[in-house]
Amino acid sequence: MASIREIAKLAGVSPATVSRVLNADETMSVSPATRTRIIKVANQLNYHKVENLGPKSPKQSYKLSIAVIKTHSSKRENDDPYFRLIQEGIALEAGNWNFRLETLKLGEVSLEQLAQFGAVLTIGAFTDETLADIYKVNQNLIVVDNHFASSRYDLVHTDFAKQTEQVLDYLYEQNHRQIAFIGGEIRTVDLNGQNQYLLADVRTTAYENWMTIHGLSDNIQIKTGDWTMAFALNATNELVKSSGDQLPTAIISASDPMSIGIYRALQLKNIDIPETISVFSFDDIEMAGFMSPPLSTVHIDSLEIGRVAVRLAKERISDGRKTALRVEVASEIIVRDSVRKNKLS
Known part of the structure; x- marks a missing residue:
């Protein structure tokens, strides 16, 4: 069953506030918007339903899980800090929201499996057909580091x-x-x-x-x-x-x-x-x-790219956002000694 702490994380309030709202504490002073958000998150995570019906179904157990699929190899991730830091950012932000991450290997993942997750993050250039197939089974799709993907998906990319x-x-x-x-x-x-x-x-x-x-x-x-x-x-x-x-x-x-x-x-x-x-x-x-x-x-800021991707997934899972967003993470030019002014001939 989804815990009070998990609901609090996703709703952006304290566990005590969640507990009092869900227990209909009439002495609790909370705005209607906050109360509605807490109840919405609890319902989306099947909090009361799970409690009444017993063990979670496989579909319910994946509500707080995010599948990660990447095009690059583990070797390239080790060799290139760009990809390693994206992965670290994903892990950090997922921990902040109590999401469970599962990295799936290409060749071993099925569309039926992806349908069970709360959201799917893809890293790298998957084919248009592949992204469309994933989207059919799980519309909480966040595409990372693919400038050419359709704008109907959430996109996170650099400038x-x-x-x-x-x-x-x-x-x-x-x-x-x-x-x-x-x-x-x-x-x-x-x-x-x-x-x-x-x-x-x-x-x-x-x-x-x-x-x-x-x-x-x-x-x-x-x-x-x-x-x-x-x-x-x-x-x-x-x-x-x-x-x-x-x-x-x-x-x-x-x-x-x-x-x-x-x-x-x-x-x-x-x-x-x-x-x-x-x-x-x-x-x-x-x-x-x-x-x-x-x-x-x-x-x-590769770390921020990963963190933004998880935040977008969180909005999809807990807030029910449907409109696709495109987020461009800004970078910064650093001039050092490898460039000098050229003398025009």
Whole structure:
């Protein structure tokens, strides 16, 4: 049975207030709105019904549970703090509201299983068909880190496109025109974990559009592949080789771990950062400030992304919200020593 404490968490009041309202304490002074909210939460969690009918049904037992499904592997989560912190944010906020989390493995999850949960959180780029199928069985669907998902679902994402433009604006102010981009590819997956089709990362698209708008389309240089240091190292080597005597004066990297590969490739070729090539990145991992030189990057509050996702789930479960919301978590540009003003020739 749902506990008084669980109802209090979801209703945003003290357990004592819940107890007195549910026991019809006439001496209790509480606003009609608060009383209604407590009763609504209790009813949604089958508080009285469960008490009268005995043991909870499987469906009732999942009222305070959230299923988490992610496209990325555990290895990538360990290697990339962006995903690890999203997961930590989810766990922290779920603990605040007494939600039970269950992470389901791709290939082992069924739609029938997802129908039982209070809400479903997906992390990453699932196919449109997969999200539509999940939504049919559980409309408390929160989509995290998928800029391309339908707006009929609750969406939580970063402002990567805006910040890419801001980074390019800053580099332009520093007289950079030969700006290259090294990023990753996004492949959508289904519930079986099978890759379906390729999507362009919003940072890649924003870079290409910005360069074109600013009359720099002839300077566009894009290298995309997997999100690893090894790929970034090889991509940088290819970029330097293909550039000949016209090296880019700046490289934008889609993630800090990839920037480590970029740094290594440039250092092995005795190309100085930032004297010859400036580097700007995304993530602001802890190591970024200790790299040599310290890495200019976009700070992303990944922890807050996870927490917001759970708050949206809470509103769906306890408040009965039906209207889909799109939440953009703002990030912040951090300028360090890996960028310098370029001398225009």
